[in-house]
Amino acid sequence: MLAPVVAILSLWVLSTAGDSNLDPIKNYCKRLYHQSAVKSGKLYIDGGLEIFTPKNDYGTAEGGEILGYNEWLITLDMQYSWDWETSNFSMNALNITADPTTGTKPANLISGALYAGAPDDSKIYLYGGTTSFLNESFPGFEWPDSAQYALWSFDTDDQTWSQYDVSLNVPYKPAGGAYAEAADQGLAFYLNGWLDNGTSNAFENEYNFLKYLDGMVAVNTNTQQARNLSTSSLNNSPRVKGALAYIPGVSSKGILVAMGGVTKPTSDSSLDNEGTYVSFDSVDIFDIASMDGAWYNQPVSGDIPGPRTDFCVVTVSAPDNSSHNIYLYGGQGANNLYDDVYVLSLPSFRWIKMYQGESPRYGHTCHLVGNKQMLTVGGDASEDLMSGCDWEEYGVAILDMSSMVWGHIYHALDGEYQVPTKIYNVIGGDGQGNAHQMKPTGGFSNDQIAQFFNETASTGSGKSTTPSSSTSSKISGGAIAGAVVGSVIAAGLIAALILYLIRRQRKQQKNTNPPSSPPTTTETAEAPPDYKPARLDGAFFRNRGQAVELTSQQVSALTELGISNPAMLHEMDGRPRGPAELPDTRPADVFTTKSGKN
Template sequence: MAIFSRVPLSRSHLFFVLFLALLSPQVAHAQLYSPLDPIFYFCSRWFSSSVVKDGSLYINGGVETFYHSRVTSDTILGINTYLIQVSMETSWDWKTNITITDESKSTSNPKTGTYPPSLIRGTMFHGPADSKEVYAFGGTTFMGNTSFLGYVAPDASTYPLWTYAYDSSDFRWGQNDIGQPWKPNHGAAAEAIDQGLGFYLNGQIDKGTDSSTKNFGNDSTLPLDGMLIIDLANATSNNISTAAISGDGPRVGGGLQYIADVGEKGILVAIGGQLSPQNVSTSTSTNGHLLSLDTVDVFDISSYVDHPETNGTWYNQTTTGEIPEPRIDFCVVAASALDNSSHHMCVIPQPIVVQADPNKRYLYGGRNTITGVPYDDIYVLSLPAFIWTKINFGASPRWGHDCHVVGNRQLLTVGGNTTNEQCDWEIKGVAILDMSTITWGSVYNAFAPEYLVPTPVTKWLGGSPSGGATVTAPAGGYNSTGLAQLMGVKRVWPTSNTSQSATPKPHSHHKKTNVGVIVGPVIGGVAALALLAGLLLWFRQRRHKKAMTPHELEAAEKSELHEEPKKMPYELPVDSHKPYEMAEQHGLAEAPRDTTTHAVELDATTISGDAKPGVPMLRTPSNENPRILKR
């Protein structure tokens, strides 16, 4: 697939493209994706999806405003129809030397004839660490400007999961039917990379979902119940009930974060969002109910993985501290203290993040859809204390952005609507926050030092920047004994000398001595010494026998035949005073424990029951009355 250069289109070139689009459907579809390069003509982008893997940031879809030309300030509202790639292997300054490329989706799948979709409000998954693919899931067609040259009518919902094989030289996109009736959008997503699982909580369908929903109003939606658990390696899924989650209904625009170190297989923490009206004819942009952030929901992953016939176990927990105002369309990441004494979720209205102890989450930006108020603040939710800390104020509110933890201690934000209908001041659509010093900048440091807990967080939790939190439980106690027990379980990770099939712990900053690397040479050396000693003994005995008389030699051989066999030195004697075994060492002989990408976040088409992957399906609109839909 060609990578399009950022060459301005002249007026005559644009007319030529329009002329080609009228010649035939095949030419038209291919050309729809090429006129406006999303990097060269970039003004602003939001509701895209992104992921970091193998030294690259991938950005897919999203609403975009393009400069009409590089000469005037006129803009065009449309959709990003390219896959954008940003190199994260080396340091850069987005003002001067960032490396960004993009790849058109103007080639169809040779097996099905389907083009890779360009959608909004979907998500991207990292996928298993050993795969050379990234995954695009869900989303909806942008219906805000159907006359845009890149507009394509909603496709069927049969293939909500697409893969992009970035190492392949052939057609890189693959489509997968995961056995669900709808392609959701605007849900909350998280991923357990170490287990190959993707999670998608609630969400909705709308006018842009597929051909069966084309009669919906522009702002009308139907909420989707349940949480999808997707086996990314096998492209299968299961929709489990979320009846136990707070709010008494499905939500949109909320956050979902994976915390690996808590519980037997990690936990999910669900934050915020909006409960939408359960009526397809009602606009959800100004109605509905925003969930308070004074309560969060916790899902025990092992409760489902160990018993997949169940819906797993949800808990809700009251939070304290500087509780953020209710909001949606924020981004959230997580970080842990070096000693894993706490974990932190950072919630950001605009792209902002702060990391703290192991059970901390960061929230940045977002908006209140009821009042229309946008946010540009950063909050950190620290676990297991469940305390909110306000970290930062800003002057550029935004929503509909993504964020990722990169380079040990930096928060990378991607896009976002700046709410003032102006182009993004971050002219490359990305920004960097140092989560330890809580300062914004334009430089990404690929070799930054390890993360340290910010001072505002340690004031609440105690301890130091390296950890040692002294507040280790909610101020008012846990809402349930089950959650208290879950939060008290520290996950046991396989060590580096276990079987190769064991999954390594993600995001670990610590190394363990690889016993195989050290002990192997030791045993080899001991065996060599034993062999040398045996040869010396054999030569000595042979020389001794040569010096015997024939009568003495015959007597000695008879004695050897009847004596007890001697123990050979195949085992080392146990003696604590002698250095027969080497102590554990840390040095160049160590094998690193981590094999997965660090700090990735974590922040579809009509279907029939017998649909098969790679086989297009046709479907007529449903005659069912609107209701809350099960996937």
Template sequence: MATENIVLLTLALLVDLSIQQQKDPLQDFCRRFGQQTAVIDRNLYIDGGLVNYNPLTQNPRNYSNPNLLYADLDVNNNGMPQEYDNLTKPADAPDVSGGVLWADTVNKMLYLYGGEFTQGSPQSFSGWAYDAIYNRWNIIKADPSQGQIQRASYGGGIAVQDGATGYYYGGWLSNASVPGWGSNRPMALSSFLEYDMLQNTWSNSSGPDSTGRAEGVMVYIPASDRGMLVYFGGVQTPYTNNTIIGQDMDDILLYDIGNDKWYFQKATGQIPENRRRFCAGVTWAQDLSSYNIYLYGGLAATAGNAFDDVYILSLPSFTWIKWYPTTPGADYPHHSMTCNVIDGAQMIIMGGTFPNSTACDIPTNYGMHNLDLGQQNSQKAKWFIFRPNITTYQVPSAIISAIGGSATGGASVRAPSHGFDNPDLQTYFQRTYLPPARSPTRAIPTSTSASSSSASSKSNSTSVGAIVGAVIGGVVGALLIAGIIYYCVSSRKRKKRNTAAKEQQEMAMKPDSVDVAMGP
């Protein structure tokens, strides 16, 4: 019987592999969820996760995504950044869901930690890094400090640039992430990991208490002496038993980096329902008088319901504000998406899986949606097309109504309504942190654009001279042919582009459909 099971499993894996090889990650796209994302320069990198192929009725399985893709923030595709799939990823690099990509934006490196394996048995933990300049994955030589590190999944992960440090709080250990875990129940961790990207060293310390937590979110704010980490949401397993309960959304955990100390703070206001597998991103007023965390969607903590809403947690008043929707209407609840704040002004929400719908998630834009965090558009819309030239944040009226001030800052409410739960927090939130500039530790070429080099010198060793010669020769002939073709079809193409642009702008005002690029 065991032999038959092995044979059946092997056949199933071969079938899955065959289907994966036949599908194009962009042309056949239907849904993406559980992925890891990070931004370096003007590229949003997308690694791993699970995918569904179009049409969903014929491809109901969740397939592991073996690709590393990226979206060029400066190339428009129907109101969203254009996505590409021409980056390399070796077969032995982990394809996981629920991990984190720590970005070293100065050295142009991505470090992959954590995650679950959907296909096959989990690999033993080893560090992997992606070089965004040379389009190359590398196994990181293990440091002795790595010896006790295990691969966790769906914890709170964030990279802090001034120290080139990756942080990871909580998460699950299970048979999908740890070899030899067997039939043991998944365990939520109470530990706190730090990874020094420059020194390749790890430290594993205790978190704020002995309670295991997972599936929440952690963000960084430039408060106190060296910045603070803010964690909230998800589920927890109390130390006394294995019961999984929701982490109340008014319980906010804070880690002060400079003083290496954890704090708890109660929030008030329009508190969201308990949830997990949501995503969030943070931005702040120009004068740092408020730090505003935007939360989207998620799955109910202990039930099967999901959410299609946006809440804002404004610090240091610790006030929750419901931002979307403000009126009843059709919704499309989903979870397991990622949020990336771009230039502090917009937040790209990528992917998610829809438990109550069989529709695909905007195949033309590969499941990307955009929040205009300051509503800096002529319609004052919250969901709007992505615009790469918006590089500053304006505090929206909903936050100003709650904490005072103006679009540029000047918040008058800078403490919780019932006071800080620890007097240290009052002191820390009176200070702001300006991170010092950090120099790269390796030579950085002038151009580091993935879109401009991934198809040439990044992935092959062809000489630059040979490429230039071939290009020049080809261009001369191509220009003669292109001139004739252009004369014949340019008028038709202009008409089609104008029609498509008009339709896309009309769609931007309809955030009530799963097939709308700007809406949820």
């Protein structure tokens, strides 16, 4: 979507970006494709593209905007209430420092992930990301670093950065993937993503290089170890620029819900190849308790959002846990920029449109803060990066998810979340929860998903998808916090108990006598035929230098990576080039790590 901007900006930006006295807060115009996390009463913002507005000594804008990068770790105090328009708004920029043991600094990245880590861990964690080549003459521009250290931490207590080598099981540094974390378990997840010439110094001069990645990376933030989980049973995989939501209290350790994004192009070795938007008429579910790579597809109903990328999601549950509501905000489609909010309510699996505005936003992040508020961070309202500044003066806004009112005031001591009227008018109940609709309209697509919500699968019209890599004996049957509470009569409780005992007995029988062959997978819902193809933004990728002839060994190594035209590489302006990275062939069943100098 940003590719047309490059030609327009190339001469003007390069001639004006020599000013190194640009403050990321005082000279803020807009920021997007950054990474952010909320930890111990603070918001942390890392990396991203930033547009700066030069100002004179009196704070008045002076000159045109400058395209560059956020070179700092920006913090915003969330311990106290604030109003970014008037008072008590404490935002600061911290210098990025080197790992004291290696002398290496974390790279300046876009499209990665920042994780909060476990509550008793003082660190936040940066994973993945890619280098933007939009303005190589900007003072803060940095060439890509090695993919060996895809994981970094920042200790919020002693303000130090540390790097970790997780390449034994995860040999690449991905970008553009969907991400979520189960912070209560010290687990972080990164789904699919891509490699390009900004993700590693081994690729930085490779012409038009883009490779989609299979698998989901699981990072244990308590031990700084990683493993790669198969996504062979995931529909529309690999995909990029979608979202992943963590739902605690479902199954024994929570589930992940994947939605949206763009699928792998027909041939992914070039940006000229196009993929397709993933429809929101179904979502994919991963059971954290199993950690076996099995995904389950569930069709959904209701007011289904238009296909899009670069949106954000946050999850909040009803006070009684009878519904779990995933709020989706903004994004961009093939020909649309969105300013809307939808909710996907579980276990009814109903989409409900909550808000429609006229100020679109994409490339932003968002977080649940203060019990019921969605904090949005950064983003842009136009495909033209130089079209003007963000009307949100500091790049943050607040949505009260109970009243559905936007504002600039954050309430640190806000009350508990109440289910909005628009939601319980659809699924039943009230502000406290008490949801009536506890199954999808067409029923659960299979027994596994039904068991996550302590229900039974319907024999109705729901489409069924059972991953071939799993059997029913792998599914946890623990207590699920999605049952109807408060208004269930005694007879219903007795019936539920009987059903539970029957299911448990059947499960024990299946464990004793496992099936001789795994279940088959049926076809899942496809995007409507009128969906337009989607592609990644060529503006992020570098295309320079002259083609050079490679040795047969180099060609062989790059061919193993799936590069369809390995001869089309570009010279490195005299800089030494490291060896091409090879795909990992080791099993991904053990967390492992080692540390060392980059």
